Structures are given as structure tokens and as C-alpha cells.
Amino acid sequence: MRDFKHSTVYQIYIKSFCDSNGDGIGDLGGIRSRLPYLKSLGIDYIWVTPFFRSPMNDNGYDVADYYEVNPMFGTLEEAMDMIREAREMGIGFMFDMVFNHTSTEHAWFQKALRGDPEYMDYYIFRDGKDGQPPTNWESKFGGNAWEYVPSLGKWYLHLFDRTQADLNWDNPKVREEMKNVIRFWKDAGVCGFRFDVVNLISKPDIFEDDHEGDGRRFYTDGHHVHEYLQELVRDTGIAEMVTVGEMSSTSLENCIRYTMPERGELSMCFSFHHLKVDYAGGNKWALAEPDLKSLRNLFGTWQEEMMKAEGWNALFWCNHDQPRVVSRLGDDQLYWKRSAKMLAMFIHLMRGTPYIYQGEELGMTNAGFTDIGQYRDVESINYHRILREAGLSEEETLQVLGARSRDNGRTPMQWTPGENAGFSAGEPWIGVPENHTFINVESEEKDPDSILQFYRKLVALRKESDLIALGGIRFLETGNERVIAYERTMDGKILTVVCSFSKEREEISDPVLCERIRDGKLFLAADADTAAQYAEMNEKLVLAALDGIAVAR
Ligand code: TEU
Ligand code: CA
Numbered sequence: 001m002r003d004f005k006h007s008t009v010y011q012i013y014i015k016s017f018c019d020s021n022g023d024g025i026g027d028l029g030g031i032r033s034r035l036p037y038l039k040s041l042g043i044d045y046i047w048v049t050p051f052f053r054s055p056m057n058d059n060g061y062d063v064a065d066y067y068e069v070n071p072m073f074g075t076l077e078e079a080m081d082m083i084r085e086a087r088e089m090g091i092g093f094m095f096d097m098v099f100n101h102t103s104t105e106h107a108w109f110q111k112a113l114r115g116d117p118e119y120m121d122y123y124i125f126r127d128g129k130d131g132q133p134p135t136n137w138e139s140k141f142g143g144n145a146w147e148y149v150p151s152l153g154k155w156y157l158h159l160f161d162r163t164q165a166d167l168n169w170d171n172p173k174v175r176e177e178m179k180n181v182i183r184f185w186k187d188a189g190v191c192g193f194r195f196d197v198v199n200l201i202s203k204p205d206i207f208e209d210d211h212e213g214d215g216r217r218f219y220t221d222g223h224h225v226h227e228y229l230q231e232l233v234r235d236t237g238i239a240e241m242v243t244v245g246e247m248s249s250t251s252l253e254n255c256i257r258y259t260m261p262e263r264g265e266l267s268m269c270f271s272f273h274h275l276k277v278d279y280a281g282g283n284k285w286a287l288a289e290p291d292l293k294s295l296r297n298l299f300g301t302w303q304e305e306m307m308k309a310e311g312w313n314a315l316f317w318c319n320h321d322q323p324r325v326v327s328r329l330g331d332d333q334l335y336w337k338r339s340a341k342m343l344a345m346f347i348h349l350m351r352g353t354p355y356i357y358q359g360e361e362l363g364m365t366n367a368g369f370t371d372i373g374q375y376r377d378v379e380s381i382n383y384h385r386i387l388r389e390a391g392l393s394e395e396e397t398l399q400v401l402g403a404r405s406r407d408n409g410r411t412p413m414q415w416t417p418g419e420n421a422g423f424s425a426g427e428p429w430i431g432v433p434e435n436h437t438f439i440n441v442e443s444e445e446k447d448p449d450s451i452l453q454f455y456r457k458l459v460a461l462r463k464e465s466d467l468i469a470l471g472g473i474r475f476l477e478t479g480n481e482r483v484i485a486y487e488r489t490m491d492g493k494i495l496t497v498v499c500s501f502s503k504e505r506e507e508i509s510d511p512v513l514c515e516r517i518r519d520g521k522l523f524l525a526a527d528a529d530t531a532a533q534y535a536e537m538n539e540k541l542v543l544a545a546l547d548g549i550a551v552a553r
Contacts, residue, residue: 004044004045004242004267004268004312004353005312005353005469005470006044006462006463006469007043007044007045007242007353007462007463008041008042008043008044008045008348008353008354008355008356008458008459008462009043009044009045009046009047009094009244009314009353009354009355009356010038010041010043010045010046010047010355010356010358011046011047011048011049011319011320011355011356011357011358012031012046012047012048012049012358013026013049013320013357013358013409013410014026014027014028014030014031014048014049014051014060014073015049015059015060015410015429016358016410016411016412016413016423016428016429016430017030017031017034017358017413017423018030018031018033018034018413018415018423019423019424019425019426019428020032020033022424022425022426023072023424023426024424024426024427024428024429025072025073025424025429026073026412026413026423026424027072027073027074028051028069028073028074028075028078028079028082029074029078031046031048031082032078032081032082032085035082035085035086035089035091036089037441038091039089039090039091040456041356041361041455041456041459042456042459042460042463043091043356043459044090044091044092045091045092045093045094045191045192045242046086046091046092046093046094047094047096047194047244047355048093048094048095048096049061049096049320050063050095050096050098050196051069051070051073051074051079052064052065052066052067052068052069052070053065053068053069053070054070054103054105055103055105055163056070056072057103057161057163057164057378058160058161058163058164058378059320059377059410060098061098061160061164061196062098062101062102062103062104062105062161062163062164063098063102063103063106064102064103064105064106064107065106065107066097066181066184067181067184079188080188080189083188083189083190084189087189087191092190092191092192092242093189093190093191093192094190094191094192094193094194094242094243094244095185095190095192095193095194096193096194096196097178097181097182097185097193097194097195097196098196099167099178099181099195099196099198099201100159100166100167100196100197100198100200100201101158101159101160101164101165101166101167102164102165102167103163103164103165104162104163104164104165105163108122108123108177109122109123109165112125112156113149113151113152115151115152118173120152121168121171121173122167122168122171122173122174122177123156123157123165123166123167123168124156124157124165124166124167124168124203125149125152125154125155125156126146126154126155126156126157126207127153127154127155128146128148128154128155133145133146133148133155134146134155134157134207135207135208135209135210135215136209136210136215137157137159137209137210137214137215137218138214138215139158139159139160139161139162140159140160140248140379141160141161141378141379141382142379142382142383142385142386143162143382145157145158145159145215146158147162157203159197159200159219161378166200166203167201168203169201169202169203169224169228170202170203170224175228175231175232178232179232179235179236182232182236182238183236186236186237186238186241191241191242192238192241192242192243192244192267193238193241193243193244194243194244194245194246195243195244195245195246195266196246197246197247197248198225198229198245198246198247199220199221199222199225199245199246199247199248199250199254199258200219200220200222200248201222201225201228202219202222202223202224202225202228203218203219203222204218204219204222204223216248216249220248220249220250221247221250221251221254225254226254226257226258226263226265229245229258229265229266230263230264230265233264233265233266234264239264241267242267243266243267243268244266244267244268244269244270244314244353245258245265245266245268245269245270246269246270247269247270247271247272248272249272250269250271252271252301252302252305252306255269255271255302255306255311255313256305256306256309256311258311259306259311259312259313260309260310260311261310267312267353268312268313268314268352268353269313269314270314270316270319271302271313273298273302274295274298274299274302275317275322277290277291277292277294277295277298278290278291278328284404285383285386285387285400285404286400287399287400287403287404290328290329290501292481292482292484292501293481295484295501296475296481296484299350299475299484299486300475300486303350303351303352303473303475303486304473304474304475306351306352307351307472307473312352312353313350313351313352313353314352314353314355315347315348315350315352315353315354315355316347316354316355316357317329317343317347317357317360318356318357318360318409319355319357319409320357320406320409320410321406321409322357322406322408322409323366323403323404323405323408323409324359324360324364324365324366324408324409325340325343325360326339326340326343326363326364326365327365327366327408328366328403329343329501330342330343330546331503331545331546332363332365332366334545335503335545335546336363336365337363337449337450337451338526338527338544338545338546338547339526339545339546340363340451340454341451341454341526341527341548342499342500342526342546342547342548343499344360344451344454344455344458345454345458345497345499345524345526345548345550346484346497346499346548348455348458348459348461348462348468349458349461349468349488349495349497349524349550350473350486350488351471351472351473351488354458354462356455356459357409358413359411359413359414360455361451361452361455362414362439362440362441362444362451362452363439363451364411364413364414364433364439365433365435365439366402366403366408366433367402367405367407367408367410367411367430367431367433368402368433368434369398369401369402369405369407369431370398370402371398372384372394372397372398372401374407374430374431375401375405375407376407376410376429376430377405377406377407377410379405379406380401380405380406380407383400383401384397384401387400407430410430411430411431411432411433412424412428412430412432414432414433414435414436414439414440414441415440415441415442416436416440416441416442417436417437417438417440417442417443420432421436421440422440422441422442449528454526457524461524466490467488467489467490467491467493467495468488468495470490471488471489471490471493471495472488472489472490473486473487473488473489474486474487474489475487476496476512476513477510477512477513478498478508478510478513479508479509479510479513480502480506480508480510482500482501482502482506483498483499483500483501483502483506483508483543484498484499484501485497485498485499485513487516493552493553494516494520494552494553495523495550495551495552495553496513496516496517496520496550496551496552496553497548497549497550498513498517498541498543498548498549498550498551499526499547499548500543500544500545500546500547500548501546502543502545502546503545503546504545505542505543505544505545506542506543507540507541507542507543508540508541508542508543509539509540509541513541514537514539514540514541516551516553517534517537517541517549517551518537518538519553520551520552520553521551521552521553522534522535522549522550522551523549523550523551523552524549524550525547525548525549525550526546526547526548526549527544527547529544530543530544530547530549534549534551
């Protein structure tokens with residue numbers, strides 16, 4: 001296995017990846033059958049989303065047993081075979097550890113519900129205030145974050161769905177339970193872990209109302225979080241494995257601490273600030289055009305500051321919680337292919353470890369759902385109700401969900417132009433976009449100029465090039481807010497990357513940048529036509545809509 005700095009990770013959302021038995025639901029057998037495809041991409045690691053026993057209210061992020069495979073996805077034996085088969089191909093699995101909360105169906109929570117004090121202390125039970133919840137905190141999926149249990153006369157905390165009860169990490173027994181889960185899967189042969197919302201595990205000593213926000217400032221990057229992570233890593237011996245923490249509403253300062261090698265916490269982390277630049281007033285459910293100036297500043301700051309402190313970023317546009325980037329920051333109609341490639345090169349040539357989310361390598365688009373009956377996600381269904389109650393019309397609500405729903409990223413992987421995109425022989429659990437007739441693996445394998453082939457090239461470049469994997473990074477001025485440029489450097493070699501997020505043709509005349517580009521050799525371009533333009537370049541650099549180039553010196 002390559003070190004994570006030269007590696008690319010592929011994310012599989014199991015439910016939508018490949019169905020091996022025709023029940024319309026992706027499964028372990030489906031993943032096993034596609035290992036050769038994943039190998040052909042050149043990726044080194046696979047992060048697979050949770051497939052453990054679960055009532056599936058949040059598609060497996062509500063775990064009822066960390067040691068058992070959900071029968072819907074296969075058996076423990078199959079999971080073991082899958083790990084081994086991948087290893088034989090030189091691919092390592094990263095399993096998804098949902099440790100901030102369990103399903104309310106977990107045996108621990110069930111014991112707590114029966115009033116067992118030992119297990120009540122596994123969770124966060126508090127008294128209410130005059131029949132009201134202990135605090136006014138909001139759940140991330142809508143509504144208050146506390147649920148009342150009449151038989152106990154107490155409320156429990158759930159930062160996500162009411163069926164996802166937050167664990168009490170201040171209880172040493174909970175920390176030991178989590179270590180045992182890690183030890184079990186480590187012994188099974190996985191190469192790493194992804195930790196779900198792990199920066200939310202340390203809750204405050206005193207629970208109080210938030211009069212400024214939804215409560216997140218009291219529990220995000222909480223006071224014991226670094227200590228608990230260090231303990232988990234040390235006691236399970238996973239410091240040398242590849243680990244990524246999902247950090248909700250985190251800070252740069254904390255991400256530096258999570259990933260500085262000598263601190264013994266994590267290899268890298270996901271942060272989401274760059275995926276909120278199109279939230280009007282910070283509200284996910286209010287649409288706005290992307291603020292490209294803050295996109296540039298966010299990447300610039302995080303990239304440069306993480307480098308200075310020797311921290312490490314996970315690089316990504318897409319995952320199972322996000323709309324598809326080509327529909328979001330690119331153009332999924334007119335400039336579909338070029339914009340998908342531009343977005344890919346922008347991410348894959350930066351400093352950090354890139355993640356490809358299933359179907360991203362094909363340029364898969366948003367779902368295009370037009371009826372609430374097509375949605376499956378608990379968050380989307382909750383917010384449909386909340387937005388309607390807030391006075392939006394059905395049409396307006398569907399427009400917001402069409403842009404923001406997590407289901408946009410959860411439609412079946414498009415393997416073929418045929419029925420159900422080759423995902424399943426049965427009826428898929430969620431709809432397949434019409435565009436699978438031309439956006440699919442089979443068609444893109446045949447096209448040497450496809451988005452798929454472009455991703456292959458990016459993965460290979462990171463493997464071969466120390467400059468891309470390890471080089472320094474600096475963001476450059478372009479004199480145009482819609483065009484973002486950065487430079488990678490190592491041992492006197494320089495790679496300059498210029499990407500246009502503009503839907504129109506742009507001319508860059510900044511003399512310093514233009515000179516750098518003119519003096520170099522074309523390294524990569526999102527569009528074949530760009531190469532010709534570049535060859536003719538004199539004073540100005542002309543970039544077509546949503547185009548990108550990289551030049552080496
Ligand atoms: O996501 C955490 C998270 O913060 C997002 O779900 C975010 O709240 C969402 O996109 C709303 O804007 C992780 C998992 O990736 C997600 O699938 C789970 O639902 C969540 O944790 C709870 O486990
Ligand atoms: Ca299946």
C-alpha cells in the first residue's frame with residue numbers, strides 16, 4: 001500500500017454502488033464484483049460507508065451493532081473475503097466508524113431505556129426544564145436535539161435523528177467499547193478508518209441554551225476531543241494506519257491539531273467550509289450563487305496554513321451527503337465534460353489526499369427528482385416538511401431539495417447505458433437519472449477523452465509525482481474573482497494550476513501570472529481545445545468557460 005500522501009481514496013456508498021442479488025440494494029457482493037474496476041482506477045484505498053446492523057433510518061449511520069453485518073448487505077464472512085480480496089490487489093479498506101452516536105435500537109440504548117443506570121451513563125440523559133427540553137439546541141436534521149422518554153422522565157441528546165442517540169464519551173466504559181470495535185476491524189485486516197463526525201464526541205460539562213446559534217458552539221471540537229482521539233489511537237495501535245476524521249463546522253486551528261503527525265491523532269480530516277459557499281446566509285436550505293471569492297480564500301487559507309503546520313487535508317468535492325459537484329459548481333449541460341474535468345484537476349493537484357466519490361469519476365449529476373415521493377433521505381424528508389411549514393410552496397421546496405438534498409449524491413452508480421444503469425437486475429431503492437444512457441462506466445471506458453480516463457490520469461500523476469504528492473503550495477493572484485490559481489513547488493520545479501469557475505470566457509491579463517504560464521509547458525488541460533489556445537498565447541491567457549490548465553516549469 002502506498003503512503004497516503006501519494007494515494008487517492010475512493011468512496012463507496014454501499015447502498016447505491018452495485019447490487020449482486022437483484023433486491024435493488026447495493027451490497028458486499030456488488031463491491032467484490034467491482035474490485036477489478038476499482039483496481040483499474042489506480043486508487044489505493046476504499047472508504048466504504050457503514051454496512052453494520054442498523055434499522056437504516058439514516059442508511060447505516062444509525063448502528064445497532066458494530067460487530068455484525070446488516071443482512072441486507074451480506075454476511076460477516078463476505079466482509080472478511082472482501083477485505084482479503086482487496087488486499088491481494090493492493091487495495092486497503094477504510095471502514096466507517098460512527099462513534100458519536102448509536103441507533104436507539106442498539107442493545108446499550110435498549111438497556112438504558114429500561115432504566116439500567118450503567119447503560120444510561122453510556123448516553124446523555126438529562127432532566128428537562130418545566131416540561132421543556134434541557135436546552136434549545138437544534139438537531140442537524142431539524143427540530144430540537146432532545147427526545148423525551150416518559151418512562152424515565154428524562155431527555156436524551158441526539159444531534160442527528162431522534163433514533164441516533166449521542167454517546168457519552170466522558171464515560172471511560174464508552175471509550176473502551178469503541179476501542180474494542182476498532183481492534184476487531186483492525187484484526188479483520190482493514191487498513192484504516194473514517195470516523196464519522198468525530199469532532200462532536202466531547203460534550204460540555206454544563207448544558208446551557210444557545211442564544212446565538214443552534215448549540216454547535218458548545219459541542220464542536222469540544223474540550224476533551226483531542227485527548228479522547230489520542231487515547232483511542234494509542235490504545236488501539238492505529239497510528240500507522242490511514243485515518244480520516246469527518247469534522248463538522250470545525251476550525252483550521254483544530255484541524256491542524258487533529259493532523260500534526262507528532263500529536264498522534266489522525267492522518268487527515270474532512271472540513272466543509274468550501275461546500276457552504278453557496279448557502280445563502282450560511283443556511284443550507286436557502287439557495288445562492290456560489291461566492292467564488294470566499295471559495296478561493298478558503299482553499300488558499302486552509303492549504304497554506306495546513307502546510308505551514310504540517311497538517312494534512314482530505315481533498316474532496318463530493319460525498320454521500322453532498323449534491324454532485326458538476327451540477328453545483330460546473331455545468332451539467334453545455335460544459336458537462338470540461339467542467340467535470342476542471343473541477344477534478346483543481347482538487348487532485350492540490351496538497352492533501354484526494355477522495356473520489358463513486359460516480360464522480362464519470363461526471364454523474366444531481367438526481368433531477370421532481371416529486372417528494374422520489375426522495376428517500378431522512379434529512380430531505382424532514383426539511384421538506386420544515387420548508388413547507390415555513391411557507392415555501394411545493395414548487396419552491398422541490399427546487400431547494402433539487403439543489404441541496406443528500407439524495408442527489410445517492411442515486412445508483414451508473415455502470416451501463418442499459419436498464420437501471422446496470423446497477424441492479426431489480427427495482428433500485430432510489431431512482432436512476434435519465435442521463436445514465438451516456439454517463440456510465442461502459443461508455444466512458446470506450447472514449448479516450450472521457451471524464452473517467454481523466455480521473456485515471458490524475459490518480460496516476462499523484463502516484464508518480466513527488467511534486468504533486470509532497471510539494472509546497474501557494475495561491476496566486478489572478479486579477480479575476482472567477483479564476484482561481486495556485487502553484488505547487490518542489491526542488492526548483494513549479495506546477496501552476498489555473499481554473500476558471502466562470503460560465504463565460506475569461507481573459508487573464510495579470511502580467512506575473514501570464515508570464516509564468518507563457519514560460520512553461522502545458523502539463524494538463526480540462527479541454528483539448530485549450531492546448532491549441534495556449535500555444536498561441538501572447539499577452540493574455542484566455543480561458544473558455546469552466547476550463548482549467550496546468551503548466552509545468
Ligand atoms: O455527516 C455529518 C454531517 O454533518 C452531515 O450529515 C450534515 O449534517 C448534512 O450534510 C446536513 O447538512 C455524517 C454522515 O456523513 C452522514 O451521512 C450522517 O447522516 C451523519 O454523519 C450522522 O451520522
Ligand atoms: Ca442487494
